Amino acid sequence: MSATWEMICGLEVHVQLATRSKLFCSCATDGFGASPNSRICPVCTGQPGVLPVLNDGATKLAVKAALALGCEIREESIFARKNYFYPDLPKAYQISQYEKPLAENGSLAVAVKDAPSKTVGLQRIHIEEDAGKLLHAIGSEDLDYSLVDFNRAGIPLVEIVSKPDIRSPHEAYAYLQALKEILQFAGVSHCDMEKGEMRVDANISMRRAGEPFGTRVEIKNLNSFKAVRDALDYEGRRQIAALEKGERIIQETRLWDADVQATAPMRTKEEAHDYRYFPDPDLPPLHAPRSLVEAMRRELPELPEARRRRFIEDYGLSVSIANVLTGSRELADYVDAVAEITNPATATPTAGNLIATVLLGFLSERSLDLSRVIGRVTPESLGKLTLLIADGRISKTMSKEILAEMLNSGRDPEEILKERGGGQVLDEAQLAQWVRAAIDQSPKAVADVKSGKERAIGAIVGAAMKLSQGKANPTILNKLIKEELAP
Amino acid sequence: MSSISPEEVAKIAKLARLKLSQDEIALYQRQMSRILDSMAKLRQLDTQAVPPTASVPWIEPSPREDEPAAFSNASALVALAPEREGPYFKVRKVIE
Numbered sequence: 001m002s003a004t005w006e007m008i009c010g011l012e013v014h015v016q017l018a019t020r021s022k023l024f025c026s027c028a029t030d031g032f033g034a035s036p037n038s039r040i041c042p043v044c045t046g047q048p049g050v051l052p053v054l055n056d057g058a059t060k061l062a063v064k065a066a067l068a069l070g071c072e073i074r075e076e077s078i079f080a081r082k083n084y085f086y087p088d089l090p091k092a093y094q095i096s097q098y099e100k101p102l103a104e105n106g107s108l109a110v111a112v113k114d115a116p117s118k119t120v121g122l123q124r125i126h127i128e129e130d131a132g133k134l135l136h137a138i139g140s141e142d143l144d145y146s147l148v149d150f151n152r153a154g155i156p157l158v159e160i161v162s163k164p165d166i167r168s169p170h171e172a173y174a175y176l177q178a179l180k181e182i183l184q185f186a187g188v189s190h191c192d193m194e195k196g197e198m199r200v201d202a203n204i205s206m207r208r209a210g211e212p213f214g215t216r217v218e219i220k221n222l223n224s225f226k227a228v229r230d231a232l233d234y235e236g237r238r239q240i241a242a243l244e245k246g247e248r249i250i251q252e253t254r255l256w257d258a259d260v261q262a263t264a265p266m267r268t269k270e271e272a273h274d275y276r277y278f279p280d281p282d283l284p285p286l287h288a289p290r291s292l293v294e295a296m297r298r299e300l301p302e303l304p305e306a307r308r309r310r311f312i313e314d315y316g317l318s319v320s321i322a323n324v325l326t327g328s329r330e331l332a333d334y335v336d337a338v339a340e341i342t343n344p345a346t347a348t349p350t351a352g353n354l355i356a357t358v359l360l361g362f363l364s365e366r367s368l369d370l371s372r373v374i375g376r377v378t379p380e381s382l383g384k385l386t387l388l389i390a391d392g393r394i395s396k397t398m399s400k401e402i403l404a405e406m407l408n409s410g411r412d413p414e415e416i417l418k419e420r421g422g423g424q425v426l427d428e429a430q431l432a433q434w435v436r437a438a439i440d441q442s443p444k445a446v447a448d449v450k451s452g453k454e455r456a457i458g459a460i461v462g463a464a465m466k467l468s469q470g471k472a473n474p475t476i477l478n479k480l481i482k483e484e485l486a487p
Numbered sequence: 488m489s490s491i492s493p494e495e496v497a498k499i500a501k502l503a504r505l506k507l508s509q510d511e512i513a514l515y516q517r518q519m520s521r522i523l524d525s526m527a528k529l530r531q532l533d534t535q536a537v538p539p540t541a542s543v544p545w546i547e548p549s550p551r552e553d554e555p556a557a558f559s560n561a562s563a564l565v566a567l568a569p570e571r572e573g574p575y576f577k578v579r580k581v582i583e
Contacts, residue, residue, distance in 0.1 A: 021555040028555035036574040037565050041558030057553025078541045085504055087578040100541075134581065147575035274502055279541035 007236050008213055009166040009204045010123075011228070013179060014157050015189045016130070016197040017061040023129045023156035024052030024095065031151025032195045044129075044154035046090030051282055058156035061188050062127045063288055063296045065158050066103035068186040068303060069122055069179075073293055077102045077126075079283040082275045087148055088131040096159075098277040101126035102288065108162075108182070109305065112174045120175050121163035127286070130155040152196070158188075164203070164213070169232040176200065176225045181304050185329045193224060200228050205249065206239040214239075215249040219263055221256045231256040235263050307332055315339055315348040324356045330370050331355075334379060341383030342390070350396070351386040358403045376410035377403070385413040392473045393417070393424050424473045428480065431464075431472055435480045438464035449485050457481055490523045491516055 019029055025043035043050045066073050080098035106122035132153040134146050160179065166172050180191045180198065191198040205216040219235055222228045234256075239249055254263040302310070304326050311322040311332075326332045335355060339348045359377065363370060385402060388394045394402065394417065402416050409416075425431060438460050439446055448456035461477050496516045500507045507515065558564075562574075570577040 019553045021551075021553050025558075026551070026554065026556040027558065030555075037576070038561055038574070039557075040561050040564055042564065045564050047564070053551045055553050056550035059550070083502075087576075087581055135575070136580070144580055146578050146581050147572060148578055149575060274498075276502065281542055284542055 004208050005206050005236075005240050006209050007167055007169075007204065007206055007232070008164050008216070009168075009172055009202060009232060010164040011162045011166065011172060011175065012201045012203070013160045013162075013176070014130075014199040015065070015160060015183060015191060016195075017058050017065075017156040017158060018187065018189050019055055019057045019061065019156055021055055021057070022154040023055050023058050023127070024154055027154065029155050034151060036147075036149035037151065039151040040153070044090070045150050046092075052095065052280075054283065054286065055156060058127065059286065059288065060292070060296060061156075062102055062125070062158050063293055064186050064300060065160070065183060065188040066106065066125050067293070067297055067300055068182050068188065069103075069106040069108055069125065069160070071103035071106035071122060071125055073103045073288050074100060075288055075290070076100070076285045077288070078285055079127075079280045080277045081280045082128075082277055084275060086131070087146060088134050088153070090132065090150060090153060094129060094131065095280055095283070096128035096277075097126035097286075102158075102286065108175065108178055110171060110174045110178045112168075112171055118165075118171070120165045120171075123161045123163050125158050125160050128157050128159060129153070130157050169229040169236070172202065172232055173225050173229040176228060178304075181327070185302075185304050185307075185332075186300060187329075200225075202228055202232060202235075204232055204235050204239070206236055206243060214243070215251050217249060217251065217263075218253045219256055220253060220266065223258070227256055227258055230258070230261060231263060234261060238263065301329070304332075311335070311352075315352060317349055317352045321349075321352050321356045324360065325352055328370070330374075334370065334374065337379030338382050338386070341380060342386045347386050347390040350389050350399075351382060354382070354386065354399060354403055358400050359407065362404065362407045373407055377406050381406060381413055388413060388417065392475055395424070425468060425471045428476065431468075431476055432480055434464040434467045434472060435460075435477060435484055437467055439481070439484060446485065450487075457485075490527070491519050 016029075021027060022029060022039075022044055025041050027039045027041050027044055029039070031039035043052060063073060077097055078100040079095050081093040082096045082098070083093045085092050101124045103125040104123065106125065107119050108122060109117050110120050111117040130152050132148050132150040134148055135143070136146055137143055162175065166175060183189045184191055189197060193199075200222045202219045202222060203216045204219065205214040207214045217235060217239070219231050222231055235254070242249060253266045255266050256263050308322045308326045311317045311325060312319060315322075315335075317325065325335045335348075335352060338351045338355070342348050342351050359373070359382075362368075363373065382403075385399060385406070388402075389396060389399050398420075402413050402420075405411065405416050406413060441463050442460050445456045445459040449460070457478065460481050461474060464477050464481070465472050465474065493512050493516055496512050496519065497507070500512070500515075565571050565574060565576060568576045
């Protein structure tokens with residue numbers, strides 16, 4: 001990208017709130033993968049004469065999201081109807097919020113690799129209902145009609161709209177990661193993109209530094225954070241090329257095609273949008289009184305940034321390991337559970353390293369989620385393993401082998417150790433035998449130690465270790481040799 | 488005293504997926520203008536002391552707990568549709 005051009009980008013992110021029932025009716029939200037139209041009722045299919053009743057759980061989660069993202073929360077916000085015709089929208093309007101959204105003016109700290117972290121402003125967060133799902137093909141066969149599944153219709157969403165503060169595809173990527181992390185930690189959403197629980201639209205324009213904002217283009221069909229990054233990169237280049245040829249950018253919606261790595265204008269039969277928003281007369285204003293906001297604030301768990309700091313300060317983890325271990329709430333909770341067992345805190349760095357290297361390596365090699373192995377390698381058994389290292393009964397190298405075995409078989413670390421010949425020898429009588437033999441073998445080192453060259457003791461430890469075939473505990477060997485040679 | 492143009496009526500009709508004849512456009516233009524005139528009259532009232540109202544006061548429903556309850560007759564809703572295929576609602580193709 002030419003250095004004189006600057007990207008101006010804002011992201012609109014739809015996030016599914018982790019409720020069990022829909023926003024305005026009691027239908028379950030577990031319809032993903034369930035049989036089509038099995039989670040529907042007269043309300044979410046827009047039958048005449050029905051009335052929406054707001055799900056209290058959705059309000060609470062939306063308030064939590066707003067708090068976690070540092071927003072000002074309106075005590076009274078208004079639901080509005082957004083009117084348009086599309087077969088995924090049974091009422092021909094979507095219940096959303098328009099003039100008075102739930103929350104405004106938030107911010108999110110974004111860590112961009114190799115750059116100081118920056119703050120991206122948030123314009124607004126509002127609550128709205130999801131639409132249904134349209135099917136245009138069965139398998140690879142295109143249909144000459146469309147099929148509709150309303151399982152998703154009416155599921156509660158929050159739309160989180162950033163200010164146009166994002167300046168590069170990498171910043172957009174980092175923003176989305178930070179957003180996902182904080183929403184997952186706060187328990188607001190699972191943010192599973194494969195299930196459509198987090199969806200992103202991007203607005204992008206290019207300008208020469210210092211000039212006013214140019215005409216923006218909206219990009220849709222962004223199915224992953226990587227797609228957002230790639231699409232912004234492509235669209236930025238496309239706009240620069242057009243602008244440098246003296247062409248004008250048309251304000252339009254374009255779709256990202258990941259297969260050809262390009263955006264193209266969206267072609268639908270939909271007219272230019274004119275949503276004719278108005279307050280929904282079926283719903284009273286949404287109340288988020290101080291008392292509710294404060295209650296939600298108390299329920300808010302420790303957020304990623306605070307947790308990272310605590311992992312570094314209390315557990316003595318390195319910055320990079322702490323970053324890895326706070327990558328998800330589940331993982332961070334796991335680390336906390338292990339730390340409870342490995343007290344004193346000195347053993348936790350060892351556990352942290354084991355988790356970051358062996359355990360996460362195992363998961364990524366097999367594309368597994370942490371939840372798949374937590375049952376096999378419980379915090380208790382990982383704690384036990386760490387204590388074996390702390391007590392000097394096994395080496396770090398051996399601990400990695402044992403953990404790999406635990407991940408494969410779900411067996412207890414002590415049991416694996418026993419099978420492998422018991423790990424390090426701690427028995428002092430046995431160790432003393434090797435020490436005496438080593439002293440006999442090393443007259444020069446013995447003389448050196450006696451004349452005050454403490455370092456020469458290493459040669460004797462080495463000899464004893466060799467005699468033990470590597471099984472002796474080096475700390476105890478050291479102690480015994482010193483006692484043996486003491487004047 | 489016409490406060491809405493035939494073009495505006497046509498546009499609203501299009502957004503509402505209504506096909507109107509020229510006579511109907513003229514009819515609705517007169518009717519909608521009268522409605523707007525009435526609103527304009529209301530607007531002359533002094534509402535300084537009245538808070539903006541998005542919906543009329545009513546007994547607020549007690550908040551619904553987030554507890555799923557299945558509707559017992561989901562398939563009947565699909566059966567109501569003019570066209571369907573298996574468990575799906577069937578509609579005209581919406582993408583080109």
